[in-house]
Amino acid sequence: MNHPSLPPATCANCHWRALCLPSGLAGGALDEFERAVSQRRAVARHECVETGGAPFGQLHAVLSGQFKLQRAAPDGGVQVLGFAMPGDLLGLDAIGPGRYGSDAVALSDSVICAIPYPGLETLMAQQPALARRLSHLLSASLAQRQEQMLFLGNARAPQRLARLLLDLGGRYGERGGSATSFQLCMSREDLAAYLALTVESVSRLLSMFKQNGLLAVSNRAIELRDTAGLRAVAAAPAYSAN
Numbered sequence: 302m303n304h305p306s307l308p309p310a311t312c313a314n315c316h317w318r319a320l321c322l323p324s325g326l327a328g329g330a331l332d333e334f335e336r337a338v339s340q341r342r343a344v345a346r347h348e349c350v351e352t353g354g355a356p357f358g359q360l361h362a363v364l365s366g367q368f369k370l371q372r373a374a375p376d377g378g379v380q381v382l383g384f385a386m387p388g389d390l391l392g393l394d395a396i397g398p399g400r401y402g403s404d405a406v407a408l409s410d411s412v413i414c415a416i417p418y419p420g421l422e423t424l425m426a427q428q429p430a431l432a433r434r435l436s437h438l439l440s441a442s443l444a445q446r447q448e449q450m451l452f453l454g455n456a457r458a459p460q461r462l463a464r465l466l467l468d469l470g471g472r473y474g475e476r477g478g479s480a481t482s483f484q485l486c487m488s489r490e491d492l493a494a495y496l497a498l499t500v501e502s503v504s505r506l507l508s509m510f511k512q513n514g515l516l517a518v519s520n521r522a523i524e525l526r527d528t529a530g531l532r533a534v535a536a537a538p539a540y541s542a543n
Contacts, residue, residue: 311335317476320388321362322416322434330428337420344411350391351405357395359417363387366411367486371494372403381495383449384408384487386472393442408486453497461496462506463534466516470525481528485521510534 312323312335323334341364344350350361353372363385370391374380382403385391394402396418425432453461474480485492493500510516515531517524525531 317388337424338414338416341414344407344413346407346410348407349404351401353401353403355401357399357401359415361391362414363389364412364414367408368405369408369491370403370405379494381491393439458498458502459534463531467531481525485523
């Protein structure tokens with residue numbers, strides 16, 4: 302199987318440093334962080350790099366590709382908790398309990414950077430800026446998870462999908478891609494499991510959005526043609542598919 306080429310061997314040359322843990326580090330501090338990174342390795346599509354319940358030992362930075370975070374649902378199915386893109390850190394929720402809280406599964410051939418946590422703790426004691434950066438990422442992750450739970454618990458189905466598409470577009474744009482035209486790495490089943498909807502509902506909503514001129518869709522290729530309209534859908538509590 303072909304894997305993406307490994308990125309440059311230094312954090313200083315990484316495209317995603319501004320989004321990742323060493324953001325703001327320079328000079329010797331960045332060199333010290335670089336030495337704390339044990340390896341960069343290719344990950345095959347469908348490979349699991351973190352397993353829910355397994356002992357926590359290291360964080361993983363996504364350098365290329367995408368991942369889904371999932372765990373078993375009470376009904377025996379799978380609950381998708383989120384999607385990780387380049388620059389994102391996997392494993393943040395395992396720092397406190399000492400065990401990974403979900404499976405991190407590659408949605409495409411990817412590259413990750415492993416950051417052993419014991420070495421990172423030692424480094425943070427020497428570099429307060431690094432400790433502050435980790436605290437910021439932890440806080441942002443917690444706020445995002447709380448917002449997701451609140452939104453999915455109260456929003457109607459069209460709101461959920463519209464907001465997810467806008468969020469994905471914004472994240473692609475933040476990484477130098479197009480915020481309005483992108484490929485979905487996740488399947489319809491993954492989208493449904495994340496949005497707490499059925500696959501049929503996701504397909505029906507995509508068709509409805511297409512008919513209303515909000516987007517164009519071809520397999521996994523998405524073009525957001527009316528972002529203002531999608532924002533209106535995402536913000537309107539009275540909006541329904543009926």
